Amino acid sequence: MSASGSFGSSPGAAPRSASAAARVSWRRVLARHRRGLAALSAAVAALALIVAVRPPPPSTTPIVVAARDLPAGSTPGPADLALVEMPTALRPAGVLRAVRQAAGGALTGPLRRGEPVTDVRLAGPGGRPDGGTVTLPARFADADAVAVLRPGDRIDVLAVPPPEHPGPARLIAPAALVLARPTATGAAAGPSLGSSTGALLLLEVPRAVAAELAGVATGPVLTYTIHGFASGAVATNHE
Structure with a gap:
């Protein structure tokens, strides 16, 4: 009925204008960084593919190794030996699986630190089976x-x-x-x-x-x- 009434804005005009401006701003941001976002998406997809096709970790077995350099002829005790995990597929034949298996045995040759202890490296009790x-x-x-x-x-x-x-x-x-x-x-x-x-x-x-x-x-x-x-x-x- 008045002049001001003919030129006034409707109550929802300002929010719609702000929302449209925000959409335009996001489009500009996406357009500006589209290459970086594409590269990030590709990296995420590649990582997901690697995780999907990666084989499970190999099974391991505890084996006895020399905890330090040991001379031939010595009788190793618990302090001279250690248990370590080794992939089961790589486990040497005849390797000891427990430190107590070496009890009383004398080394038939020198051992380096970390070298597996097998039955043929020990003579006497706890070593290789009696072969005569x-x-x-x-x-x-x-x-x-x-x-x-x-x-x-x-x-x-x-x-x-x-x-x-x-x-x-x-x-x-x-x-x-x-x-x-x-x-x-x-x-x-x-x-x-x-x-x-x-x-x-x-x-x-x-x-x-x-x-x-x-x-x-x-x-x-x-x-x-x-x-x-x-x-x-x-x-x-x-x-």
Whole structure:
């Protein structure tokens, strides 16, 4: 009815104008960043695809490894060994699955830190199943000759006849495995053969010859020839 009434705005005009302006603003933002948004969408899609096709993690098994460097001939205890997880498909044959399985066994060769402990690396209780071998100490006549040996070497053990019954040396234990050279704690008992008082070796020998070797192992009447070095080299006529 008045002039002001003819030119006034309807109550919903201002909100509709603001909403339209907001839509225009968002369109401009989307248009300005469309390439970045497209790249982000592609990355998300690729990540989703990778997650969908990625195979499940491999199953693992606990195995026993050396917790530190261990010398051949040593008897590792719980502090020397550790359990680690290894993919089951890569697990070595005969590897120990519990530390207690190594109890009382002597190492047939040196182990590096982290190296798996298998049954063939142990001799004696807790080691490999009895394959017809036993472990026993043997005293040799010449300590200087014993000093050149190291764990892992193989020797042919010979019995030397006493001076009152001269004759050729007799082969007792072929290819005996040297497990350790125990440190001497005093002079060897019994008469010496040569200039040395003798020295001990811890050997792994076939069960069939163990009794005979034990019968002469307490006296200094043993010598040896080298069957093979731990490194694989072979020497002959070394006594």
